Amino acid sequence: MRYFHFKFVLFSIFFLTMLSACTNPDAPASNAPTPPAPAAFSSGEKLFNSNCAGCHGMGAKGSDRGPTFISKIYEPSHHGDGAFHMAVQKGVRAHHWNFGNMPKISGVSKEEVDEIIGYIRWIQRENGIS
Numbered sequence: 001m002r003y004f005h006f007k008f009v010l011f012s013i014f015f016l017t018m019l020s021a022c023t024n025p026d027a028p029a030s031n032a033p034t035p036p037a038p039a040a041f042s043s044g045e046k047l048f049n050s051n052c053a054g055c056h057g058m059g060a061k062g063s064d065r066g067p068t069f070i071s072k073i074y075e076p077s078h079h080g081d082g083a084f085h086m087a088v089q090k091g092v093r094a095h096h097w098n099f100g101n102m103p104k105i106s107g108v109s110k111e112e113v114d115e116i117i118g119y120i121r122w123i124q125r126e127n128g129i130s
């Protein structure tokens, strides 16, 4: 009986997710599953997960501590790669959201930030943001 309930709950979640994805094309990106990153971005993905995902969320979907990057606000023409390097080196004073300030992130080299940016840009392209 319990097992049945568990399967039923899982199925319901799956069904509701699919339903909301189908009926609402503007549904927030957080409803979409994160596809695995291609090999070229897997190192950027690992670096992102250990240094940024705590606030910007797994798959850059955002969390209660920081914004998602799957947003027009962070497309390359609004926040170019330089903005990412600056954010990591100097931190960010809260201005777009109410999450508070982003602290500077130490222990991540410029080359590693480039890899993180590559991964974020890939996710953005996957979501039609470029």
Ligand code: HEC
Pocket: 048, 051, 052, 053, 054, 055, 056, 065, 066, 067, 079, 083, 084, 087, 088, 092, 093, 094, 095, 096, 097, 098, 099, 100, 101, 102, 103, 105, 108, 116
């Ligand atoms: C402790 C939480 C936290 C961590 C960890 C974090 N960020 Fe942020 N980040 C934030 C918050 C909060 C904002 C939004 C500030 C605002 O605009 O209100 C932000 C904003 C940004 C922005 C936008 C800057 C701008 O000019 O508006 C970039 C780019 C960014 N983060 C990159 C990163 C990268 C890359 C990492 C990992 C190396 C990272 N962040 C790790 C909290 C965090």
